[in-house]
Amino acid sequence: MNYALASLAIPFTVALLTLLLQRRSEANPIVPAITVLATAVSLVFAGLALETQAVSGAVSHLNVGGWDSPLAIRLRLTPLKALLLGFVALIHLLTGLYAWRAKPKIARDYWPLSALLHTSLAALILSADIFNLYVTLELLSLSAVALVCLSGPKAYTPALYYLLLSLGASLCYLMGVAVIYGQYGVLDMTVLAGIMEADHSTRFALLLMTAGLMLKGALWPLHLWLPEAHTYAPTPVSALLSGLVVKGPLFILWQLWNNLAPEALAREMGPLFAAGGVVALVSGGWSAFRAPFIKTLVAYSTVAQLGYALMGLGLLLFLQERIYAVALWLFVLAHGLAKVSMFLAAGEMQTLLGSKRVTAMRGATQTIPITMSAFAIAGISLIGMPPTGGFLAKWSLLEPLFTQANHWPWASGVLLGTFVSAAYVFRAIALGFYQAPMSREPRHFDRVSQWLALLPALLVGLMAFAGQDLIAWMAGVTQT
Amino acid sequence: MNWTNALPVVAVFSSLLPGLLIFALREQQQGLRTGLNLLGVTVKLIVVGVMLWGVSQGLDFRVEAPFLPGGALILHGDALSLQFVSLSAVLWMATTIYAIGYLRGTPLQSRFFGYFSICVSATVGVALAGNLITFLLFYELLTLATYPLVVHRGTREALDAGRSYLAYTVAGGTLLLMGIAVLHALSGSPQFVPGGYLASVPARHGPALTVAFALLITGLGVKAALIPLHGWLPKAMVAPTPVSALLHAVAVVKAGAFGIVRVIYDVYGAETLEQLDLTAPLIAVAAFTVIFASLRALQQRHLKRRLAYSTVSQLSYIVLGAALLGPIAAVGGLVHLIHQGIMKITLFFCAGAFEKTLGVHRISEMDGIGRRMPLTMSAFTVGALGMTGIPPTAGFISKWFLAAGGLEVGQPWVVWLFVVSGLLNAAYFLPLVYRGWFSIPTAEWPEDHQPESGWETRRMLLLPTLFTALLTLLMGLLAGSALGPLGWSQLIVAREFPL
C-alpha cells in the first residue's frame, strides 16, 4: 500500500513544487524534467505495488487516519488497481515526454496541472469510499477542464460545457450518494457491498450515480461534450483526456456495479449497458467517419471505443462471467495506449501539415511517415486486428460469447463495431496514401517527437504477442 | 530449438527483415535495396528448398509460441503449407526482379519494396500457419500490407480501389475472426490435422459448426473472390503491375483459396463436412463464380481488368476442387493453386511489359503487338492457353484432374462446367492472342520507350516473364515427375485421405 501511496504522493508533491518554482513569467526549463522524472519514479512505485500485490494476490486496505472501518475513509489496493496506477503513470510518462519535446512549447501550467491530474486519478483509483470518490471526481474534472483551457480562447466554449456538465453529473452522483447514505448510513464500499439490497431506493441511487458517471465518462449517449473538448485541447492533453480521464468514471462505474450492486440489479442493468455499448460503437464510429478534423475524428473514436468497454461491462453484469472483466480492462489498456499515440500523431500532423482538417493528411505517408505509422498502428489496434492489443481485447470479449448460442447476437454488435471502426480509421489512413502535394520536409520537423508518438502505438501494436500470459494474468488481477 | 524448428521462422523473417530494413532506406539507395531484396529471396529459396526436401523425407518443421489462451502461435511446415510456400518463394523472386525493372525511375520505391516484402512474409506466414489463430494473424497482416501496394500510385482511382479493397477484406477478416472465435469456443485452436480436428466435437454442436463454416468461408471467400464477394479484385487493377501480379497469383487471392482448403481438409475434414452436408452451397457458389466471372471477363475492354475477372473465375476452380471432397478433385484443386499462380503471373507480367514498353492498356491497342514484342507475346500466348486449359500447358493438367474428380464423387455436371468454362476462357483469351499475332497495328509504336538496344523491353521485365512462361509449359509437360506440383499435390492428398 505504501508503494501505491508513494505513486500518488510523488506527482502531488511535484505539482506543488513546480507551482512554487514559477518565479518568472517564462517557463522554467527544470520543471518538465522534474515532472517527467517524478512520473517515472511514480511508475516505478506503481510497478512495485503491482508486484507486491500480484505476488501476494491479496487485497490490502488502509483506513486513513487509522480509524476503524465504517467511520474512516478506506483506501483499497487490489492487483487491478495497482495495474491501473501503473497504467496511469505510464501514460503520463509517455505524454510528458512528448510534451517536453513538443513544438511549439506547451504552456508552463501544463506541468503542475498534469501532475495534479495524475494525483487525482491515483486517488480515484485507490479510494473505496463513495463520497471520497466524489471529491476525486471533481478533482479530476477540474484538472481536466483547466488543461483543456491551456490551448486558449478557442477551447473556452468546449471547456465550459465540459465543466458545467461535469458539475451537473457530480451532483447527480452526489445525490445518489445521499440516497445511499440515507438508506445504509455508511460510505465505505467494502461495507456497502455486503449490505446493499435490491430495493427501490438502492436502484434509484445507483441509477443516479450511473447517470452522473456516464456523463463524466462520456459513455454513450452522454458523450456530447467530449468531441469538442478533446478536439480543442492541446495535443498532450487530448491524449491524457482520451487515454485516462474518461476511464476514471468508468472505473468507478465498474466498481459500483460489479462490487457494490446486488446481483439482481446488476443483471437487470447489464443488457442496457451492453446495448448502449453497441449503439455507441456504431454512432460514435459513424460520427468519426464523418468528422472533418483529425482530432475530432480521434475524439469520436474514443466515444466509439468506450462502447466496447461499456459492452464488456454490460455483459459482465448480465452474464456474470469473469472473462468479460478481463475484456473490459484489456480494452481500457489497449485503448489508452492507442489513443495516446493517435492523439499525439494527430497533434503532430496538425503542426506539421499546418491544417487540422482530415483532408490535410493527403500524402502524409510520404511527408511524415513515422507519424503516419503511429496513427495507422494505433488505428489498427482500435479496429482490433491482430496482433494488436485491441485484437486481444476484442478476442476476449468475443470468444466467450460463442460458448452459448443465445449469446451470439451480442457478437454481431462487436462485428458492427469493427466495421465502423475500420471505416473511420482507414478513411484517414487512405488519405495518407495520396500522392503528396509537395515533397519537401515540413516545418518543425522533429524526428524525436514523432518517435515518441509512435512508441505507445508500438507497445499496443505488439501487445497480443503476450496475449496468453496477459489474459491469464488479467483474469487473476480482476478477480477482486 | 534445433534447426528444424528454426526453419519456418527463417522462412517468414527472410522477407520480413529486409522489408523493415528497406523502409529505413533513402530513395536513392537503389543498389542496397536491390541487394537486400535479392538476399531475402535467396535465403527464402534455400530455406524452402531444404524444407521441401525435409518434408518429403518425413521431417517435421514446427515451432510454437504462446499467444492466446488455448491458441498458441504455431508455424508448421507440412506438405500442404509447403505447396503454397514454394509458390510464394518462387514467384516472389520473379516478381521482385520484375518490380525492380518495372519501377525504375519512379518515386517511393523504398515504401513499395518494404510493403512488398512484408506482404510476402505475411503470405508465407499464412501458408505456414499451424492453426487458425496464427492463420488469422498473418491473414490480417496480409490485408494491411497489401493496401499500400494497391494504392501505391496515389491517384484518386487508386485510392478508390484501395477503399473498395479494404471494405471487402476487412469485413471478410472480421467474419473470419468470428468464425474462428466460434470454433475456438468449441474446441480451442489446436494444430491443423489432416482429416480435420473437429470430428471429436459432439454432434449437438452441429448448428454452431455450420455457422462457423459459413462465417469462415464467407470471410475467406472475400479474398478468394467468390462471387458476390469479388468486387474489390477488378478494381485493384489500378495498382502497379507487379502488385497486381503478386496479388492475383500468390498473395491475396491465394491466401483466401488456401484458407478454404485448410478449413475444409484440416479443420473440418471431409467426413465431418459430409455428415453436416455443408459443401453443397459452397460448390454451387464456386460453380456459379466460374461461369459468371468468365462472362464478366468477356465484357472487359481493359486488359488487366479482363485478367482480373479471369482470376475470379479460376480461383473458384481451386475452391471447387477442394469442396468436392474427393481425392482426385483435391489433387486438381491443389495443383491448380500452383498452376493458376504461375500462369496468371505470366499474363500480368506481359500486361505490365506491354504497358511499360508501349503504353498499351486496352485490348484494342494490342493489335499486332506480337511483331513488336514477340517474346513477351509468346509468353502471353502460353499463359492464355494455359488459362484455357489447352495442353501441353499446366492448366490442362489441373482441369483434367478437376473434371475427373467431379466424376469420381458422382457429380458429372462438373465435367460440363469445365467444358463451358473452357469455352468462355477461350472466348476471352484467344481474341487477344489473335490480335497480338495476326492483326495489323493501327499506328506506329512509340519508340522512346525502348530502354536497352537489342531487347524488346527492359531485360528485368522480360526475363521473369519468360521464366514463368517456361514454368507453365514445364509444369504441363513434366507433370508426371514426383517433385512437380502434381506429384506434391498427390503427396498431400495421400496424407489427407488415408486409404
Add this chain to the structure above:
Amino acid sequence: MSPELLYLVVGATIWAVGLGGLLLVHHMLRRVIAVNLMGSGVFLVLVALAARSSPPDPVLQALVVTGLVVAISATAFAVRLASARAQHSSGTPEVERPGGDES
C-alpha cells in the same frame, strides 16, 4: 410533518429544479446558477438527513462543508471561464456543431 421530511422534499425539489434549469436555460450564468441550485438541493438533503438523528450527524455535516468548498471552487472556475469565453471567443468555434448555446 417533521422539518426533516419537509426539507428533504424541498432539497430534492430544488435539485430537480436545478436539473430542469440545466435543460431549459441557455445563458451561461443562469446555467451556473442551475448547477448551484442542484448543489444546494443535495446539500439540503444531506443536512436534512443529518438532522434525523440527535445530535445531528457530524459526518454528514462535514460532508456538506467539503461539498460546499468543492462547489464554490467549481462555480468560481465556471464563472470566470464563462466571462473569459464571452470576452475572447466572439465567434463560434470552428466545429461542425456550432452549438445552440448562446452567452
Add this chain to the structure above:
Amino acid sequence: MNGTVNGVVNADLWLNVLLAPLAGIVVLLVVGRKSVPWLWLSCVPALLAAIWPPGELNPGYLWPAASWGAPDPLARGWLGFTALLWGCATAGAAGIVDWDKSGMRFWLFWLFSLSGNLLLVIGKDAISFYMGFTIMSIAAYGLVVHHGGPGPRRAGRIYLQLAITGEMILLAAFVMRAQSVGGSLALADWQQLPIDGFTLAALVLGFGLKIGFWPLHVWLPLAHPAAPSPASAVLSGAMIEAGILGLWRALPADDSLLQSWAGPLLALGLFSAFYGVLLGLITSQVKAALAYSSVSQMGYFLVILALAWRHPEQSSAFAILLVLFAAHHGIAKGALFLGTSIHPLHRWTWLVYLLPALAISGLPLTSGGAVKGDLKHWISESDFSHLSGVFKLATAGTTLLLARALWLLRRADAGTTARHRSGLLLGPWTLLCLSVVLVPLLWPGFREVWIEQLSWSTTWQLLWPMAAAIALTGFAIKMEWRVPEPLRRWYTPVLPFSLRLKRWLYNPPLPRTHLELDWRWWRQQERRWNHFWNERGIISSSGWLLGFILLAGVIWSAFW
C-alpha cells in the same frame, strides 16, 4: 512384325520423333530463313520410326501415364503416311510461303502443328493423344489465318470456334471415358472396356468437329480456300483424319452399344459422301471443291467405322482397311491441295496432277483402286450388303466432283499471274503424286490388298462409274453448263451464326450488379440529424438524455 529391327533401334527414337520438329523450331529461331529448305528433315525420324518401329517408350517424367509407341500396323501405317505427307508438304511449303510475309510465324505454327500431329499418332495414352490433338488443332489456326484479310479471318474464326468446342467436348469425353474404365489412361484399356452412350455421343461429336462429316463440316470449305495450300494439304490429308484415329482408339472394339449405333453412323457417312459431292459441284473455288471432296471422303471413313462396329469379330481387318484408306486419302488429297499452288500448269504437270485425282476416284492400280475395292468387298460381305449399289453412285459422284475441281483449277491457273514452280515445290509434290502408286507397292500391308483387288471384276466395277462420270463431264463442258444462279449463292447459316456468337461473346447480356444509392438523400438525412442536435446545444441535449436515462432505467427495472 517389327521383330527384326527392334533390337537395333532404341526406344528413344520415339522421343526423337517429337524432338525433331521442336529442334526445327529452335533452328528456325536461331538460323532464320536459311533453315527453311531443310525443315522437312524434321519428319524423317517419324518416317524411320514407322519403318523400323522400336518398342514402346514410357517417359514417366512427363505427364502421368505417358506412353509412346506404334504397337500395331494401324499405328505404324498411320505414322508413316502422316510423316510422308507432312514431309512433302513441308518441303513444298518451303517453295510457296513467302518468308517476308510473316514467314517465321507460319513456320512456327507449322512445326507446332506437326509435332502435335506426330504426338497424337504415337501416343498410346489418352493424355498424349489429347495433347497432340489439341496442339495440332490450335496451331493449325495459325495456318488457316496466315494470309490475313477478311476471308481468312472469318474462316479462322469459325475454325477456332469449332475446334475449341471440339477440344472441350473431347476433354469431357476423355475424362468420362477414363473414369468409366477405372481411371486408366492407356488407350489399349479403352479399347477393351465397354462405353456408355453419353460418352460415345460426346466422343463422336468432339471428333466429328475435327473430322468434318455432315453436319459438322462447316469449317472445312471455309478454311481450306483461306489457308496456304500446304496447310490445306496437311489439314485435309492428316489432321482431319486424326479424328478418325481418335474415334478408333477411344472406343472399345467389341461393344453392343456400338453395334446398335452402326446403322445410323453408316447412314450419316453415306449422306455425308453425297452431300459433299453435291455441294462441291456448285462451288466455284478449287480448294472449296477439294474440301467438299474431303467431306465426301470422310463419309467413307464413317462407313468403315460403322462396318467395324457392326462386325467386331473382324476388327483387325477393318483396322487395316482404315489405315490404308487414310493413307490413300491423305496422300492423294495432300497432293491435290499442294498442287493448287503450282502455276503455270504445264502438260506434264497436268498428267502428274491427274494421278491423285483419279486415285481418289478409285482408279484401279492406284491406292484408291485398292482401298475402294477392298471397301466394296467388305460391304458386300457385311450386314449392309444391300447398299452396294449406292457406292457405285458415290464413285461416280466423286469422279464428277474431282473433274469439276480440275476444271476450276484450270480456270484459276489461266487467271493468275503468280509463279510457283521452284524445285522445292515441284519435287516433293511429284513425289506425293507418285506415292499413290508407289506406296501400295512399297508398303507390304498395302501391297497385299492391292494385289487382292487386281481382279477384272473389281476393276470393272470401279471403272464404269468413273467412265460414266467422265463422259458426263465432257458432255457438260461441251454444253457449257453453268451452275444455276440460285445454287451459287448457297446460303449457309453458319457464318451469320458465328458472327452473332462472336458479338454475343463480346458483350454478353449480364444483369447489372451495382447498387445505386441515392447519396444526396442520405446526405440530407444526415444534415437533418446534425441540425436536430445543433439546435439544442450540447448542455441541453445532454441534460435531456440524462433525464431520459434516469427514467428509462426505472422503467426498465420495473418491467424486467
Add this chain to the structure above:
Amino acid sequence: MVDLAIGLILVALAIGALLSSTLFGSLTLFFAFGMLMAVAWARLHAPDLALAEAAIGAGLTGALLFNALNKSPPEVIKERLRHPLSVALVCAAILALLVVSLLPSLDQVSPLPPMVGPRMDASGVDYPVTAVLLNFRGWDTLLEIAVLLLALLGVKVLLPTHTPAPQPWSLLLGWSKTLAPVIVVVGGYLLWRGSRGAGGAFQAGALLAAGAVMLRLNHVLPEIRWSQLLLRISVLIGLATFLTVAIATASFGDGWLTYPSAYSKALILAIETTATISIAATLTLLVEGEGDELQS
C-alpha cells in the same frame, strides 16, 4: 409552519432565479436564495454550516456572479424556453422517484454518529464536525483543498479579461477600511472556535476572503503578482502542510494521515491555520484575481 414557508419560498426563489426575465434579477434572487438556505440550515441544527453557506454560498458566489455580470456583455437574446412543459414533466417524474427513494431513509439510522462520540478524545479537537473534517475524514479535506487549488490554477490558465474595474464606491471605501480589521479578527476567532464549536478553517477562510475581496474592490490592497513568492506560498502552504503531514505520518508514523495522539492537536492546529491562509488567499484570487496578475 415557518419551515413550510421557508421551503416554499426556497423553491420559489430557485425557480425565479432561473427564469427571471433579467440576469440581474436572477442573480439577486439567487443571492436571496443563498441567504434563505443558510437560515434553513440553521433551523436544521447546523449553525456552522449556515455560517459557511452565508459566507461561501451566498456571499462569495454572489460576489463572483455580480462581478461576472459586470464584465459580461449585456444579455441580448431573450431566454427562449423550449418545451417548458416537457421539462417540468420529466423533472417532476424524476423528483417523484427521488422523493420515494429518499423517504424511507428518514427511518434509518446511521452507524456512524455513534462512532464519533467515543473517539472525540483521541481526535485532538472537541467539536465533532471539525474532528470529522480534519481527522476522521482528513483525506477528503486534503483533496478538497486541492480542488480549490485546481480551480485557481484553472482561472490562472485563462487569458485576462481586459475590462476596466468599476470605480470604487466612496462610501464602501470608507466602510471597508473600517471593516477589514474587524473581519480579520472575526476570522481568527472563527478559526480558533472551530476546534470546540461551530466554525473552523473554511468559515474563517471564507470570511477572510470576503474581507479581502471587499478591500480589493476598492483598490485598497496592494497589487499582487503570481511571481511574488509570498503569494505563492500563501496559496500553497495549506496543501503543502497537509501533504507533508500525510507523507510524514506514512513514512515515519502509523500510516497515511494517522496523527500521533500526542501531536494531534498541534498538527490539526497547524493544518487548520495554514489551510485558512491558503483558503483565504485562493478564494480571494478566485473571485477577484485577474489573469495577468496570476500569470506574471
